[in-house]
Amino acid sequence: xxxxxxxxxxxxxxxxxxxxxxxxxxxxxxxxxxxxxxxxxxxxxxxxxxxxxxxxxxxxxxxxxxxxxxxxxxxxxxxxxxxxxxxxxxxxxxxxxxxxxxxxxxxxxxxxxxxxxxxxxxxxxxxxxxxxxxxxxxxxxxxxxxxxxxxxxxxxx
Amino acid sequence: xxxxxxxxxxxxxxxxxxxxxxxxxxxxxxxxxxxxxxxxxxxxxxxxxxxxxxxxxxxxxxxxxxxxxxxxxxxxxxxxxxxxxxxxxxxxxxxxxxxxxxxxxxxxxxxxxxxxxxxxxxxxxxxxxxxxxxxxxxxxxxxxxxxxxxxxxxxxxxxxxxxxxxxxxxxxxxxxxxxxxxxxxxxxxxxxxxxxxxxxxxxxxxxxxxxxxxxxxxxxxxxxxxxxxxxxxxxxxxxxxxxxxxxxxxxxxxxxxxxxxxxxxxxxxxxxxxxxxxxxxxxxxxxxxxxxxxxxxxxxxxxxxxxxxxxxxxxxxxxxxxxxxxxxxxxxxxxxxxxxxxxxxxxxxxxxxxxxxxxxxxxxxxxxxxxx
Numbered sequence: 001x002x003x004x005x006x007x008x009x010x011x012x013x014x015x016x017x018x019x020x021x022x023x024x025x026x027x028x029x030x031x032x033x034x035x036x037x038x039x040x041x042x043x044x045x046x047x048x049x050x051x052x053x054x055x056x057x058x059x060x061x062x063x064x065x066x067x068x069x070x071x072x073x074x075x076x077x078x079x080x081x082x083x084x085x086x087x088x089x090x091x092x093x094x095x096x097x098x099x100x101x102x103x104x105x106x107x108x109x110x111x112x113x114x115x116x117x118x119x120x121x122x123x124x125x126x127x128x129x130x131x132x133x134x135x136x137x138x139x140x141x142x143x144x145x146x147x148x149x150x151x152x153x154x155x156x157x
Numbered sequence: 158x159x160x161x162x163x164x165x166x167x168x169x170x171x172x173x174x175x176x177x178x179x180x181x182x183x184x185x186x187x188x189x190x191x192x193x194x195x196x197x198x199x200x201x202x203x204x205x206x207x208x209x210x211x212x213x214x215x216x217x218x219x220x221x222x223x224x225x226x227x228x229x230x231x232x233x234x235x236x237x238x239x240x241x242x243x244x245x246x247x248x249x250x251x252x253x254x255x256x257x258x259x260x261x262x263x264x265x266x267x268x269x270x271x272x273x274x275x276x277x278x279x280x281x282x283x284x285x286x287x288x289x290x291x292x293x294x295x296x297x298x299x300x301x302x303x304x305x306x307x308x309x310x311x312x313x314x315x316x317x318x319x320x321x322x323x324x325x326x327x328x329x330x331x332x333x334x335x336x337x338x339x340x341x342x343x344x345x346x347x348x349x350x351x352x353x354x355x356x357x358x359x360x361x362x363x364x365x366x367x368x369x370x371x372x373x374x375x376x377x378x379x380x381x382x383x384x385x386x387x388x389x390x391x392x393x394x395x396x397x398x399x400x401x402x403x404x405x406x407x408x409x410x411x412x413x414x415x416x417x418x419x420x421x422x423x424x425x426x427x428x429x430x431x432x433x434x435x436x437x438x439x440x441x442x443x444x445x446x447x448x449x450x451x452x453x454x455x456x457x458x459x460x461x462x463x464x465x466x467x468x469x470x471x472x473x474x475x476x477x478x479x480x481x482x483x484x485x486x487x488x489x490x491x492x493x494x495x496x497x498x499x500x501x502x503x504x505x506x507x508x509x510x511x512x513x514x515x516x517x518x519x520x521x522x523x524x525x526x527x528x529x
Contacts, residue, residue, distance in 0.1 A: 014401070021391075021404040054239060055394050055405065056247040057212065058335065059357075059435045061349055063312050063412060065326030067250040067335050068350035070357050070435055073212035073392065075245060075405060091245070091394055093406035094213065135257065136303070142259050143302035145275040149267050 019110040019124065023103035024092055026127045031102035034123035038115060044105055047087065048079035050097035076100040086111040180225045194218040203409075203438020204228055208479060209235025210339070210358040212408055212437050229360075229479050236480050247335070249393045249402055253412050253435070254312055256388040260439075263313045264382040265416055271310025276387060277439070313384035314414050314431060323416065323429040345471050352454055352474060353447075357435060359477030361443045367467040368449030376465030378452050379418035380432065387411040387439050411436045413444035417452050420459045430459055 013021070023031065035041065054072040061068060073093055078100040080088045088108025090100045106123065109115040181188060195202055195218035205217040209232040217235060224230035260276025263269055275281075289295075317323035336351035343351060356364060371378055389409055393402040413434035421427030432452025434444035453467040466472050476482060 017401065017404065024391075024404045024406040051243075053243045053245045054211075055245050055392075056337070057392060057408070058248050058250045059253070059353070060250045060326075060329065061353065062314070062326040062431055062433045063253045063414065064329075066329045066333065066350060068353040068357075069247070069335060069337050069339075070251075070354070071207065071210035071212060071437060072239060072244070073248075073405075073408065074216065074242070075394070077245065077396075089396065089399055089403075091396060091403045091405055093392065093408070095215070137301070138257075138259065139307060140301035140303040141299050142274050142276055144300035145260075146302070147273040147275065 015116075016107065016110060019119065020090070020103070020107060022124045022127050023090060023099075023106050025131050026099075026103075026123065028096055028099045028102070030123065030127055030130075031099060031106065034119065034126075035102060035105060037122040038109065038118055041082075041105070041109070041115075042112075043083040044108075045081045045083070046078075046101075047081050048077070050076055050078040050100040052076050052095045052097070055091075078104040080104045080108055082108045082112065084112055180223070189222060191215060191218040191222050194221050200439060201226070201228060201231075203411075203436070203440045204361060204443070205231045205235060206437040207440055207443060208232045208358055208360060209239075211235045211239045214438075229483050233480050233483065245396065246394060248405070249395065250329070251390055251392065251410070253386070253390065253410065254310075256310075256386060256390045256410065256412075257407075258310055258386055258388040260388070261310060261384065261386040262382070263384045265384075266313060266316065269310075269313055269316065271308045310386070312414060314416065317416070317429060321426070321428065324420065324431060326431075343474060345474070347470060347474060349451075349455070352470065353433065353435070353451060355474045355477060356447045356450055359447070360479035360482070361440075361446065363477050363479070363482075364446035364450050365442060367453070367473060368446040370465065371449055371453050371467045376453050376456065376468040378415075378430075378432070378449070380415045380449055380452065381417075382445065383414040383416035383431075385411070385413045385441060385444065387441065409438050411438065411440045411444045413441070413448040415445070415448040415452055422460070430455070 026034075053075055055075045056072050057070045058067040059070045060066065074095050075091055075093055076095055076097055076099070077089070077091045078097070079090075080101065082088070082105075086108040088104040088106065088111075090103035090107055092100055092103055106119065110119055192215075195214050198218075198221065199214075201221050202214055202217045205220055205228055206212050206214065208228075209217060209220070211217070213235075216238060217231065220231035220234040220238075221228065223234060258271070258274065258276075260274060260278060261271065262273050262275065267273075287294075314323055318325055336348055336354065338351055338354055343355065347355070370376070372380070387409070389407045391407050392405045394405050395402050411434075415432035415434070417430045417432060419427040420430050430452065432448040432450075432455070434447030434449075434451065436443040436447065450467055450473060453465070454470055454473060456463050456468040461468070463469060
C-alpha cells in the first residue's frame with residue numbers, strides 16, 4: 001500500500017514513477033544508448049548488486065473483488081548511489097541484471113537537476129515514441145478484427 | 158519401506174547423455190533456439206508459465222526445449238527454478254479492466270461498449286492442416302484499421318451489475334490476508350482466494366475435463382461466456398524501501414468471466430452468479446475451464462448440494478496440480494524392491510494357507526463320505 005504522504009496516492013504518477021515506467025518499457029539497448037548520450041556521468045557506486053527474485057502477481061476475484069495470488073514473475077532489482085548523493089532504485093520484470101543496473105542509474109540521475117531534463121530527450125522521448133507507435137500498430141491490427149454485426153432481413157413486417 | 162540401494166550411476170549418466178542426443182534429434186536438422194520457441198510456440202510457453210506459476214517467457218521457452226516439448230516436465234522445471242529465488246513481495250492487485258485488449262469477445266451481448274474484437278484466434282478456422290507451414294511460410298500481411306478510436310472496454314458483468322441482475326463481488330478488504338498455498342499447506346475448506354490460486358496453477362487438461370463434466374450434467378451450472386479478454390497489462394509493486402508503486406513492466410493475461418444460472422433467497426431477488434478464470438499469456442481454454450470449475454466449487458456457498466466431482470473442493474484442489482500428480486504417479490518407476498519382496502512373502506503365505514485349508518476341507522469331505 002502506498003503511504004499516505006506519497007503523492008502517487010492522489011492518482012497521477014510522480015515524475016520518478018513515470019521515469020521508472022519508461023525504464024520498464026525500454027530495451028537494454030535503449031537504456032545503454034541514453035546513458036552513453038548523457039556521458040560524462042557522476043561516478044556510480046553499487047549499493048546493491050543486481051539481484052533476481054520473484055514478485056507474486058495478484059489478481060482480483062471476478063476482476064474487481066478480493067485479491068488472490070495468480071503466480072509469480074521474475075523481477076530483477078538493483079540499487080546505486082551517485083557521487084552527487086542520489087540513490088537510484090530499480091525493479092524490473094525479467095532477469096536482466098545489466099538492465100536493472102542501468103535503470104537504477106537512470107532513477108538516480110532523474111533526481112539530479114542537472115540530468116533530469118536531459119533524460120527526457122535521451123530516454124523518455126524515444127522510448128515513449130517507440131512504445132506509442134508499437135501500440136498504435138497493434139491496436140490497428142486488433143481493430144481490423146472487430147466484428148461488425150448486421151441483422152438479416154427476416155421477411156416479416 | 159525404503160533402503161539405500163547403490164549402483165546405476167554409470168547407467169544414469171549414460172541415459173542422460175542419450176537423452177541429450179535424442180533431444181537434439183537428427184544433427185542435419187537445424188537446432189531450435191529458446192527464442193524461437195518463445196516467439197513461435199507462444200501458447201506452449203503460456204501454458205508452462207501458468208502451470209509453472211512463474212511469468213518468464215524466456216525461462217518457460219528454455220524449459221520447453223529442455224523437456225523436449227513435454228509440457229508437464231517443463232512446468233516441473235519452472236517450479237523447481239522458482240524455489241531457488243527470494244520473493245521481494247506481492248504486486249498491487251491487477252486491474253484487468255485497464256488491459257490493452259488484443260482479443261475480447263462476449264457470448265452474452267452482441268453490442269457491448271468497447272466492441273467485440275477477435276484478435277489472433279483459432280476460432281472459425283477450418284482445422285485443415287496447412288502444408289505451406291511445413292517449411293518456412295511466406296510472411297503474412299495483416300489487415301489494419303488505423304485511427305480507430307480506442308473505446309473503454311468495461312467488464313461485461315458491469316453491464317448486468319448496474320441493473321442488479323448479477324451478483325457483485327464483495328468489495329476487497331485491504332487488510333484481509335491473501336492465502337498463499339506456496340507458503341502454507343492447503344487446508345479444507347479453502348477460501349476462494351486459495352481455490353483460485355490452485356486453479357490458476359492447475360492442470361489445463363484436468364480442469365477442462367471437470368468443466369466439461371459440469372456441462373454434461375455432473376453439477377450443472379448453465380454457463381455463458383460473459384466475456385473473454387486477452388491483452389497486456391502493466392504490473393506494479395510497492396517496495397518497502399520506497400513506499401510507492403513502481404511499474405515493473407507488462408505481462409499478457411487471459412481472463413474469463415462466466416455468467417451462470419441463478420441464486421436468490423427470501424430476501425434477495427434471483428440473480429446471475431459468476432465464475433472467474435485468469436491465466437498467464439494467451440490461454441483461453443484454461444481461463445474458461447478455470448471459470449467453470451471456480452463456479453462449480455461455489456455450489457455450497459450458493460446453497461446447492463455437492464453431488465458431482467467438480468463441486469468437491471478436496472477432490473478438485475488436491476488433484477489439479479500436475480507436478481504433484483506426476484510426482485506421485487511417476488514415483489512408481491523408482492525401485493520398490495523391498496516393498497515388493499514383502500508383498501511376495503505375504504502372497505506366498507496366503508497361498509500356503511489357502512492350500513492347507515483346501516486340503517483340510519477335502520480330507521474332511523472324504524471322511525464324511527466314508528461315514529455315510
